[in-house]
Amino acid sequence: MNQTENNQPVLNAHPDVLIVGAGLFGLTMAERLIHELGKKVLVIDKRHHLGGNCYSEFDSETGIECHKYGAHLFHTSIPEVWDYVNRFTKFTNYIHHVYTTHDGVVYPLPINLGTINQFFRAAYTPDEAKLKIADQIAKHDIAEEQFGKDSIEPQNLVEQGISLIGKPLFDAFIKNYTAKQWQTPAEELSPEIIKRLPVRYNYDNRYFNDTYEGLPVDGYNAWFEAMVKSCGDNLEVRLETDYFDDPAIQDLKSSGILTIYTGPIDRYYSYQFGELKWRSLDFKKEVLDVDDFQGCPVMNYADLEPKYTRIHEFKHFHPERASNPDFANTAYAPASGKTVIVREYSKTWQLGEEPYYPVNTAKDRLKLTEYQSLAANEKNVVFGGRLGEYAYYDMDKTIAAALAKFEELRSRF
Numbered sequence: 001m002n003q004t005e006n007n008q009p010v011l012n013a014h015p016d017v018l019i020v021g022a023g024l025f026g027l028t029m030a031e032r033l034i035h036e037l038g039k040k041v042l043v044i045d046k047r048h049h050l051g052g053n054c055y056s057e058f059d060s061e062t063g064i065e066c067h068k069y070g071a072h073l074f075h076t077s078i079p080e081v082w083d084y085v086n087r088f089t090k091f092t093n094y095i096h097h098v099y100t101t102h103d104g105v106v107y108p109l110p111i112n113l114g115t116i117n118q119f120f121r122a123a124y125t126p127d128e129a130k131l132k133i134a135d136q137i138a139k140h141d142i143a144e145e146q147f148g149k150d151s152i153e154p155q156n157l158v159e160q161g162i163s164l165i166g167k168p169l170f171d172a173f174i175k176n177y178t179a180k181q182w183q184t185p186a187e188e189l190s191p192e193i194i195k196r197l198p199v200r201y202n203y204d205n206r207y208f209n210d211t212y213e214g215l216p217v218d219g220y221n222a223w224f225e226a227m228v229k230s231c232g233d234n235l236e237v238r239l240e241t242d243y244f245d246d247p248a249i250q251d252l253k254s255s256g257i258l259t260i261y262t263g264p265i266d267r268y269y270s271y272q273f274g275e276l277k278w279r280s281l282d283f284k285k286e287v288l289d290v291d292d293f294q295g296c297p298v299m300n301y302a303d304l305e306p307k308y309t310r311i312h313e314f315k316h317f318h319p320e321r322a323s324n325p326d327f328a329n330t331a332y333a334p335a336s337g338k339t340v341i342v343r344e345y346s347k348t349w350q351l352g353e354e355p356y357y358p359v360n361t362a363k364d365r366l367k368l369t370e371y372q373s374l375a376a377n378e379k380n381v382v383f384g385g386r387l388g389e390y391a392y393y394d395m396d397k398t399i400a401a402a403l404a405k406f407e408e409l410r411s412r413f
């Protein structure tokens with residue numbers, strides 16, 4: 001970055017596009033605009049790093065890569081996205097597995113034949129388990145109980161959950177975990193949230209169903225740095241720069257520059273229709289003098305106590321680093337006899353805290369429509385990403401949305 005005589009950073013040659021947010025949406029848009037259209041792009045972020053919520057840090061004491069804003073597992077079934085990300089990083093063959101503790105016993109997730117048999121202390125075959133669960137679902141047939149109909153489309157998370165797995169499994173593994181995680185009555189939550197979790201009638205306890213899965217071999221930041229590097233001089237990145245209060249950015253704004261804004265949409269409009277509701281998180285990190293704390297990457301806690309929803313043990317995300325002699329004496333060589341765990345606590349978001357998950361109640365959806373109608377009239381501002389669209393996007397969906405938005409914008413140039 002250039003400096004003025006009094007050491008103030010100045011902008012490079014006038015950019016064609018300003019991108020607010022160096023997360024996956026912003027970086028993908030920048031990369032496309034530069035490589036496909038030869039544009040000059042300025043990306044700003046108010047944080048001190050690239051990558052938005054996917055950012056990770058190598059713990060200085062143990063060398064273990066820790067995901068700062070919650071564990072991030074890359075998985076996709078979209079071939080274009082898999083091809084795209086592989087231009088910037090290789091991926092390990094990591095496959096995600098999660099376990100859950102309920103009433104002092106550990107069960108495999110997502111709910112599968114192992115979970116069902118352990119829970120009912122049975123040895124059901126797949127067909128027997130299907131009959132058992134169908135019977136459980138029929139006992140609490142919401143359509144008949146509440147509406148006197150043969151079937152209805154589940155309207156909220158409780159209806160969706162019970163219609164997928166029946167009440168006993170729902171009460172054990174979903175009800176209290178969801179209450180801790182969302183701190184909003186499950187009857188007000190969208191059925192989509194629970195549809196993310198597969199239910200399987202075999203012993204496959206792979207967490208995701210996707211075709212492609214893995215973690216960036218050299219860590220998340222190496223991926224984002226490779227994206228930036230590929231853009232050469234056409235890209236300028238300014239970190240610790242807030243769109244709303246940086247003087248140089250105010251000048252750019254008044255010039256009417258095309259802006260891709262990936263911050264919160266309600267913030268952009270000064271919360272004039274009220275704040276959209278988010279869920280925030282607290283992460284409590286500990287370095288422990290044991291080689292292996294819990295034997296798996298993520299342990300969920302399904303009951304109301306303990307208060308945390310899950311514990312992440314990051315060394316399990318990269319088993320290849322411990323055993324690969326190439327990593328010896330590098331930043332990626334995890335120390336033996338030590339581990340890093342992070343307890344994740346969920347909390348209701350308040351202005352000034354990190355927004356993590358859109359709660360997306362009916363009231364929120366109404367407010368969002370109002371903000372979106374203002375956004376539709378903007379000539380020079382395009383909204384995108386999980387904050388700009390108030391959407392629960394995984395990384396691959398964020399990239400797919402950015403690639404699609406770029407194609408839409410192409411005609412403007």
Ligand code: FAD
Nearest residue numbers: 021023024025046052053070072073243263385386394395
């Ligand atoms: P972000 O990553 O949030 O980036 C937006 C950027 O905009 C931020 O860096 C922010 O600082 C910046 N910004 C905002 N306002 C301003 C402003 N006024 N001025 C300047 N900059 C600003 N996806 C998966 O595929 N797998 C997972 O395992 C997974 N785990 C997740 C776990 C958690 C806890 C969360 C919250 C999300 C998870 N995701 C996961 C989703 C993933 O984080 C998102 O898909 C992705 O980060 C979205 O990228 P983005 O660019 O839209 O937003």
Ligand code: UDP
Nearest residue numbers: 100173174175177178181193194196197300
């Ligand atoms: N969920 C649950 N119990 C679990 C895991 C998940 O009830 O042990 C529910 C919960 O409502 C959660 C949703 O399923 O919000 C989606 O789970 P996922 O693991 O995808 O959540 P994320 O990793 O995005 O927080």
